Amino acid sequence: MPVEPLVDPVTLIQRIAAQNRDAFSQFYDRYSPIVYSLALRMLRAQSDAEDLLQEIFLQVWRQATVYSAERGSPEAWLINIARSRAIDKLRSIRRRERSFVLTDDPAAAESPDNVETSAGESESKLVMNSALANLPEAQRRVLELAYFDGLSQSEIAARLAEPLGTVKTRMRAGIQRLRGMLGTQAA
């Protein structure tokens, strides 16, 4: 029996912009696992991650018309929305926590093991992890704190008790190294 051709994600977004529910359903099926894993990694609580996932895809439905392929891939657009919203939530949570009591060092809870099941863990260490594994530990650390934990350069410097300049240098070096590994050298 023939299988349905894989619809280009840009086409899916164009159909979503025209309020096509089936296209939205396909888009959700395709991308919700990666958005959900990111939300879980960043927020660490299943209920928060599910709420965020719902908000993100509602935003996709409402704002698909503003997507422009010239500004990046649909996946980049979606992940950008997800990270922005997750970071907003994280900062709100941190503000709330600070108003009550100082928490333990969040670094202690930063391992993905907290949100990933151990089964199939090796499976999760795939393409990008090969690249991450090849980054020096100091560079990988600052990139993860910024990307997954939503910390700013100053917050990372404070967290790691390192000079701000050192943190910035590590971030840039890490990004340049990733870019090189992925064959997307800067113009």
Next chain:
Amino acid sequence: MMSTEHAHWLERGDIYALGALDGVELKDFQAHLATECSICKAYIQETRETLNLLHRSLRPTTPSPEVKERVLEHIDGENGVSLTVAQPKKSRRWQRITGTIAAGIVGVMLAGAYYHFRYEPRHTVYSAVVNLLRDPSTRDLQLYGAGPTPAAKGRFLWNDSGEGHVFVTNLPPPPEGKMYAVWTIAQSSAPRYVGTIKPDVKGQGGLHINSTRSVLPMDTFAVTLENEDTTAAPAGPMVLVSKQS
């Protein structure tokens, strides 16, 4: 080549794309972006595409089906009418694969071999597959659907003589301008490009590997959806991935 006078902006662009720029530097950079600087905008977009791959270090996790139901209910509520009947719930990927992979293996192999008969000399592919199946040293790795193609499945067979063959099924033809690239991945080295799989309209395809020596050993075997001619390093989503049993 980036202009020298722009270098300091691009340095900030990296950290801005990461979302970590703050304070005065953030305000300055936002003001610069407000001038519609095309160089910085393009640079930030490219950096985001690179950073975008960081989330792929995480194992995709299927959310509860109730979340999708809630989202669709919201959408229907906003539209004031239910546009289509509810989608049937999909069973979990692993349960589905576990239940069907055993029954599908023979069919997958034959289908993959048939596919190759159409494009390569029959006797060559046939002999290679038969040799692999007969060889007691042949190892067999299951491949599971991932990302945009959860229903895809496949197998990778290889022997000590250095021959290998990949069979896939339920892998939809790629969109225009895209291709399926096969990679072996080891923690100790960058991903190695193995070749390309072109599934037919039935979603069946294969790739014969005459020498696996340059792509083994590996920790993971993966197939990704890439822009055509991408062989330097994987950048697209995984569509099939191994899980050592």
